[in-house]
Amino acid sequence: MKIKQKLIALFLFIGLAPTLAVSSVAYITISNELQAKTSEQLNSVAIKQEQKINSLLQKKQEEVSKLANTYDFQVSLGNYLASHKATDHATIAAILQAKQIEISDIQAIYVADPTDGIVIASTIDNTEGQKLQKSDYTIANGNDTAVNVREDQRDGINKLYITTNISVNKKEAAVMSVVFRIDDIVATIQDYTGLGTTGETIVASKEGDNTVSLFPLRFDTDAALKTKLNSLNLTANDSYKTATDYRGHAVVIATRSAGFANWVVATKMDQQEVLAPINQLRNSLIGIFVVSSIAIILIANYFARFFTNPILQIARTSQRIGQGDFNAHSDIQRGDEIGELSNSVNAMGLSLSAFVSRIEAERNRLSVVLNSTAESILAIDKQGTIIIANQAASHLTGRDLHDIVDKNISELFAWQQQGKPFEVSYTTDGRTTYPDLKFIDAMGDEHFVKVLVARVVGEQEQRAAQTIVTIHDETKSRELEDMKIDFVSMAAHELRTPLAAIRGYLELVSFKDRTLQSSTAGYIRQALKSATELGGLINNLLDVTRIERGTLTLNMEKVDLAATIAQAVTDMQFSANDKQITLRYAGPNNNCSVVADQIALREVINNLLINAVKYTPEHGTITVSLDMEDGSYVVRVKDSGIGIPQKALPNLFTKFYRVHGGLDSGSTGTGLGLFISKSIMERHNGTISVASEIGKGSTFTFGLPILDETRLASVQSEQQSQEQIMRRHRGWVTKNITR
Amino acid sequence: MAGLRKILLVEDNMELRNLYELFLGEHGFEVATAVDGEDGLVKAKEFKPDLIFLDVMMPKIDGFQVLKKLRHDESYGATKTRIVLLTNLGDASKVSPNIRKDMDGYVVKAEIELSDLLDVIKSLAN
Numbered sequence: 001m002k003i004k005q006k007l008i009a010l011f012l013f014i015g016l017a018p019t020l021a022v023s024s025v026a027y028i029t030i031s032n033e034l035q036a037k038t039s040e041q042l043n044s045v046a047i048k049q050e051q052k053i054n055s056l057l058q059k060k061q062e063e064v065s066k067l068a069n070t071y072d073f074q075v076s077l078g079n080y081l082a083s084h085k086a087t088d089h090a091t092i093a094a095i096l097q098a099k100q101i102e103i104s105d106i107q108a109i110y111v112a113d114p115t116d117g118i119v120i121a122s123t124i125d126n127t128e129g130q131k132l133q134k135s136d137y138t139i140a141n142g143n144d145t146a147v148n149v150r151e152d153q154r155d156g157i158n159k160l161y162i163t164t165n166i167s168v169n170k171k172e173a174a175v176m177s178v179v180f181r182i183d184d185i186v187a188t189i190q191d192y193t194g195l196g197t198t199g200e201t202i203v204a205s206k207e208g209d210n211t212v213s214l215f216p217l218r219f220d221t222d223a224a225l226k227t228k229l230n231s232l233n234l235t236a237n238d239s240y241k242t243a244t245d246y247r248g249h250a251v252v253i254a255t256r257s258a259g260f261a262n263w264v265v266a267t268k269m270d271q272q273e274v275l276a277p278i279n280q281l282r283n284s285l286i287g288i289f290v291v292s293s294i295a296i297i298l299i300a301n302y303f304a305r306f307f308t309n310p311i312l313q314i315a316r317t318s319q320r321i322g323q324g325d326f327n328a329h330s331d332i333q334r335g336d337e338i339g340e341l342s343n344s345v346n347a348m349g350l351s352l353s354a355f356v357s358r359i360e361a362e363r364n365r366l367s368v369v370l371n372s373t374a375e376s377i378l379a380i381d382k383q384g385t386i387i388i389a390n391q392a393a394s395h396l397t398g399r400d401l402h403d404i405v406d407k408n409i410s411e412l413f414a415w416q417q418q419g420k421p422f423e424v425s426y427t428t429d430g431r432t433t434y435p436d437l438k439f440i441d442a443m444g445d446e447h448f449v450k451v452l453v454a455r456v457v458g459e460q461e462q463r464a465a466q467t468i469v470t471i472h473d474e475t476k477s478r479e480l481e482d483m484k485i486d487f488v489s490m491a492a493h494e495l496r497t498p499l500a501a502i503r504g505y506l507e508l509v510s511f512k513d514r515t516l517q518s519s520t521a522g523y524i525r526q527a528l529k530s531a532t533e534l535g536g537l538i539n540n541l542l543d544v545t546r547i548e549r550g551t552l553t554l555n556m557e558k559v560d561l562a563a564t565i566a567q568a569v570t571d572m573q574f575s576a577n578d579k580q581i582t583l584r585y586a587g588p589n590n591n592c593s594v595v596a597d598q599i600a601l602r603e604v605i606n607n608l609l610i611n612a613v614k615y616t617p618e619h620g621t622i623t624v625s626l627d628m629e630d631g632s633y634v635v636r637v638k639d640s641g642i643g644i645p646q647k648a649l650p651n652l653f654t655k656f657y658r659v660h661g662g663l664d665s666g667s668t669g670t671g672l673g674l675f676i677s678k679s680i681m682e683r684h685n686g687t688i689s690v691a692s693e694i695g696k697g698s699t700f701t702f703g704l705p706i707l708d709e710t711r712l713a714s715v716q717s718e719q720q721s722q723e724q725i726m727r728r729h730r731g732w733v734t735k736n737i738t739r
Numbered sequence: 740m741a742g743l744r745k746i747l748l749v750e751d752n753m754e755l756r757n758l759y760e761l762f763l764g765e766h767g768f769e770v771a772t773a774v775d776g777e778d779g780l781v782k783a784k785e786f787k788p789d790l791i792f793l794d795v796m797m798p799k800i801d802g803f804q805v806l807k808k809l810r811h812d813e814s815y816g817a818t819k820t821r822i823v824l825l826t827n828l829g830d831a832s833k834v835s836p837n838i839r840k841d842m843d844g845y846v847v848k849a850e851i852e853l854s855d856l857l858d859v860i861k862s863l864a865n
Contacts (some may be wrong), residue, residue, distance in 0.1 A: 496827040496849035501754040508762060537847050646782045731851035734823070734844030734862045 003311070004304035011300035016292060021287045022228055031278050039240035041265045042195070042254030047203050050256050050265040052188050060162055061102050061145050064178045068166045070099065077111065078168045080120065089128050092121035107152070107159060108179040112137050113167070114172060136163055136177040149205075151180065158182060198249075198270035202472030204234055205262050234264050242271060245694050259291045298628050310338045314345050321345070375472050379456070381463035384409045396449075396473055398442035399680045411468065415451075418550075426467050428453050448478045481548075489545040492538045499538065503531045539670040543603075545656065547679045554597035554683055558712055560634050561601070561704065562592040568605040569624055572613065579618045583609075587626030592633050594709035599679045599730060604688075608637040608672040608700045615698070616641040632703040633685075643694040652690055653678040677702070743821065743864045747788035748772045749779035749805065750825060751797045755848065759792065762853050768860075776800030783809055783817050790821040790860060792846070803838055810841045821863045842859075 067073070073095050080088035096109045100123050110122045110132060117132035133230050138310060139146045148161040160180040165172050189201045202398055238255045245251045250271040263485040310332045320328035326349050332342040376393035378386050389404040397412055399406060404412065416438040424434050431454040438448050452470040506528040510521060546552035569585040577582035594601075612622045620640040627634050644652065651657045658671040674688075681702055683690040692698035746768045751755040752834040756772050763770045773779040773785040775797050783791060791809070795802035802824055809817040843863055846856070 055859065167845070396776075493827050497752050497755060500827075500848040501752065501758055504755065504758040504762070504853050512765070538849065729855070729858070732846040733842065733857050734853055734859055735842075736862075737843070 001620065002308070004301065004308050007304040007307070008300040011145055011296045011303075012293060015296040016289065018704065019289070019292065027278070027282065027285065030281060030648055034274070034278055035240065036253060039254060039267070041280065042252065043239050043256070045195055045199070045201070046254050046256040046265050046267040049189060049203075049267065050258050053185060053203060053263075053265065054258060056185055056188065057147060057160075060105075060178075061147070061164070064145070064162045064164050064176065067099050067103065067109070067178070068164055070095070071260065073099070074166075074168060077120075077174060081168060081173055081274045089121050096121060096123045100183050103186065105181045106178060107181055108135070110177040110179075111166070112177065112418065114175045117175075120174060132177060136161055137175045138173070139165060141162055150630060152179065160185070179597045185249065195267055195269050196273050198273045200268055202234075202266045202268070204264050204266065218442060234266050242328050249444070271601060272441055304591060307338070310334065310342065314338075317342075317349070321349045321352060324356075326350070326356065343428060363423070366526070375470050377705045378404075378409060378469040378471070380467050380673055381428060382427075382466050384413075388415065392473075393471070394443065396447060396471060415439055424451055424453065426453055428455050428467065430455060430498075446475070447473055447474050448475045468494045483549055485545045488541055492545075494533070495538055499531060499535055503528065503535065506531060543676045544672055547676065552679070552683070554680075556595050556597055558593055558707065559596040559598050559601060560590050560592060561594045561596070562588045563637070564591045564598070564601055565626060567622060568602060572606070572609045575610075575613050575627055578621065579616070579620075581613060581615065581616050581618065582621040583613070583624075584621070584622045585626075587624070592626060594683055594684075594704045594706065595712050596635060596678075601684075602730075603704065604680050605635070606679045608702075611673065611700070612639040612641065612657050612698075615639065620697075628706065629672050632705055633677050634701060636699055638697065638699040641696040643696055644690065644692040644698050645694060646692075649690060653688065743768075743789040743860055745769045745786065745788040745790070746860075747779070747782055747786055747791045749776070749782070749791065749797070749802070750794040751775050751795075753769070758853075759856065763856065766857060774804045776802065780808060780815060780831075781807050782819070784815050785815055788820060790863065791817070792823050792825050794825040796827070805853065806838060806841050823859060823863070 021659045047695070054628065058386070067450075075093070076091045076095055080092060092111060094109070100106045100109055107122050108122065109122075110127070112118060112132050113120060114137055117134065117137040119127050119130050119132060123126060135146070135148050135150070144164060146161075146163040148163070149158060150161065151157065152159040161177060162180065162184045163175055163177045166174045166176050168174075189203065195201075234255050236254065237257055240252060240254055242250065242252050248623070252271055253266055253268040253272050255266045257263070258265055291556060310330075313330045313332060317328045317330040323596070328349055329346050330342045332339055370388075371391040372391060373677060374392055375398045377388070377390045378393055380386050380389035386405055386516045388403055389399070393404060394401045399412070407706055409426060413424075415424050415434075417436060421439060422434075424437070425432070429451060434451040435451070436448070437451055438446060440446055450472040453471070454468045454470070456465050456468060506524055510515075510524050510528065543552065565587065566589045568586055569583060573583055609622070611626075616639045618623055622637065622639045625636045625638070627636075648657075648659045652659070653674045655675045656671040657675075676690050680706075684704055686702055686704040688700070688702040690700050746763055748756060748759050748763070748770055750759065750772070751774055756774070760772055771782050771788065773782040779791075779793065781798075782788075782848050793805055793828045795800045806822060806824070807817050809820065809822065811818070821843045822841070824842050825848055826845055827848055830865075844859065846859060
């Protein structure tokens with residue numbers, strides 16, 4: 001709920017609650033009063049009606065009684081009862097007719113036998129001997145008269161029947177039934193109700209559970225109404241009760257027991273009429289409430305706006321500041337708290353502006369750094385969607401930056417490694433490097449790259465960079481590298497032919513001319529040795545170029561490792577002897593089969609032996625051993641040489657690495673031998689490693705899997721697919737066939 | 740060296756050609772030389788050698804083409820002649836299967852000693 005609504009609610013509560021309480025009390029009080037008054041009114045009418053009806057009936061009974069006790073009538077009736085002469089009928093009838101005229105409203109008079117109701121005499125002609133209705137000659141025990149109201153069957157008009165006993169000589173002799181018109185009673189009831197427009201008086205007779213209406217009599221003639229009358233449940237002396245009347249209206253009723261028979265006088269009014277004043281009061285109150293509420297709301301609204309308008313203005317200002325419009329300003333000039341708030345917000349906008357400027361400057365600086373970096377940098381989220389990319393990435397992929405950001409990284413790069421599709425996993429726990437990858441950019445150019453995938457460190461939101469992908473484009477350096485390899489390869493090849501000639505001539509001289517002076521022969525041997533070394537260096541260079549191009553091909557076959565080592569050690573004895581080094585082979589001389597390229601394997605062993613001899617001082621020892629360990633043959637070349645510094649060990653097998661540094665050190669070598677050896681061992685699924693201690697010597701170890709018959713079978717089947725098996729030697733190969 | 744007496748040496752490098760001619764001549768072989776591929780084809784027809792040392796990298800027609808012609812053109816009379824390639828590539832497994840089929844062996848010039856030539860001839864003569 002907003003402040004405005006709260007204020008209105010508060011005002012309404014304060015303004016209306018007391019009024020509501022007072023009004024409720026007043027309403028309830030007045031309502032009760034009204035009920036009491038209505039009850040009193042209804043009762044008083046009922047009493048009056050009852051009294052009037054009583055007195056009317058009293059009068060009529062008295063008249064009947066007087067008639068029955070008239071002297072001549074008594075005499076005539078006595079005569080008749082004594083003699084039963086027919087003439088007496090006429091006499092009685094005449095008397096009755098005379099009396100009828102004296103009393104008003106009498107319609108007919110019957111005198112009948114009290115036991116069977118047979119008419120003795122009547123004012124109506126030709127009714128003697130007829131039988132009266134039972135109610136007209138029956139009088140309840142203990143009563144002198146019976147009063148009935150019913151329809152006269154002769155004319156269909158409601159009449160009052162009063163029946164009384166006639167005693168002759170103090171003996172019940174007959175009954176007299178007098179029929180009155182009841183216009184005066186009905187008129188009485190109708191004339192004076194005193195009950196407003198819906199007021200009505202009902203006179204009813206209670207006969208058991210049944211209520212029989214006497215006035216108005218319509219309830220007795222209409223079966224439906226008669227039933228409905230019962231619903232009023234008229235019981236004597238109810239001062240005030242509510243009910244539903246025969247019309248279905250809600251009514252209030254007061255009843256009084258009449259002083260005779262089982263008659264009940266009921267006065268009733270429509271509840272609607274009774275409640276009319278209170279309803280009017282209620283409507284007035286509601287009207288007052290509505291008007292008051294509107295007034296209060298208007299006033300509250302005005303007050304609320306006094307508070308909320310400036311607050312809303314401040315809120316809008318804050319919102320605009322939030323959206324980056326730091327010049328937004330709310331110009332509320334007030335000395336109160338709201339004025340203070342406004343000033344604070346304005347001040348906040350200004351500080352934010354300064355702050356954001358600083359951040360933007362910082363971001364621009366970062367952006368400059370990012371975009372000046374030669375490496376392509378891509379920040380991606382969990383799904384691989386690119387969030388940030390730098391200019392280098394745009395350049396690398398040949399796409400505009402906006403064509404990179406929000407794309408998935410897998411759309412941009414289809415990696416290949418050695419000509420086959422390659423999957424880079426962009427999720428990593430730390431950092432993963434993928435070297436030697438290739439992809440084709442949007443312009444169709446090939447790029448050789450190194451990809452580094454690194455996890456972003458720190459707390460991360462959902463839509464935040466999870467991974468930084470750095471792509472180092474090595475295409476240029478690779479092209480240079482290729483050119484270098486090509487150059488080295490070409491140069492080496494070009495060197496080989498003249499070198500072959502030099503060596504050949506030197507050999508020719510040393511073989512042919514046996515008459516040379518020994519010193520000259522020595523010179524020539526030295527020259528030959530140097531030329532051979534030079535050939536070895538050139539071979540190493542060529543091997544390296546082949547390794548780097550991936551074109552070093554090996555002829556795998558079954559090779560006896562022990563025999564190969566034994567031969568290599570024997571061949572090296574000459575060089576070892578020159579330095580008085582003890583070179584020993586401690587191992588079997590045959591029956592250690594591996595799958596290998598004979599020449600390459602020999603090269604590895606030679607490299608290790610040459611190094612051992614080179615770095616072992618005079619009188620040192622070199623021990624070569626061959627053992628079986630964990631499914632592999634393990635060869636160790638252990639020397640008592642100068643040793644290798646600990647920090648040099650990790651780089652020992654890398655290209656051009658030399659322990660003792662540049663050209664000024666005394667040692668010779670290209671720094672290629674161990675690199676080539678390692679590459680060859682890798683191609684053989686073998687291992688090579690070194691352990692060393694300064695001053696004590698080094699141990700080079702390489703291992704090869706013990707001959708695996710299945711591998712040998714596959715190697716051999718490949719060889720057999722070539723037409724002939726070649727006889728291989730260092731430097732030459734011939735086929736053993738007949739053409 | 741029974742059976743392989745006449746050797747044709749096709750080599751464009753003069754020093755090496757002279758060296759091999761000298762060496763083989765001294766060891767009793769009858770040696771003819773050719774200075775390039777075209778010359779080699781002519782000499783093969785005229786000289787009818789038992790063995791041809793054929794350089795690969797030569798101007799005009801290279802050794803591979805010469806080999807192909809000698810093997811498949813009977814007019815040179817050399818379809819059954821022993822032919823050994825002289826190379827500096829040192830990696831014959833790279834050459835095409837047809838060449839592997841046609842040649843009888845190869846020699847990496849920079850990696851042999853002169854006496855190896857005699858071993859090559861000996862291994863082919865057996």
